Amino acid sequence: xFWNPDLSKKSMTDIFTSILKGFLSDxxxxxxxxxxxxxxxxATVEMYKTITEELLPTPTKxxxxxxxxxISKVF
Numbered sequence: 001x002f003w004n005p006d007l008s009k010k011s012m013t014d015i016f017t018s019i020l021k022g023f024l025s026d027x028x029x030x031x032x033x034x035x036x037x038x039x040x041x042x043a044t045v046e047m048y049k050t051i052t053e054e055l056l057p058t059p060t061k062x063x064x065x066x067x068x069x070x071i072s073k074v075f
Contacts, residue, residue, distance in 0.1 A: 009045055012071070016041045020075050044074050 007015075020037040027033045048071045057064040
């Protein structure tokens with residue numbers, strides 16, 4: 001059996017902030033758009049953590065399974 005622990009909020013924030021800043025660096029208004037990356041990532045990671053803790057899968061709601069692929073789709 002293989003078990004991989006969940007990433008910490010800081011790790012997820014660092015990873016997705018780097019990805020988003022890299023994407024936004026091609027924008028003409030680079031200075032203003034990069035300022036938005038950190039709060040956007042922080043809010044998304046916080047929402048992801050809340051959802052994974054509160055919307056647990058049950059036999060009737062087995063589709064409530066969330067992983068990092070879901071959060072990566074945002075970015």
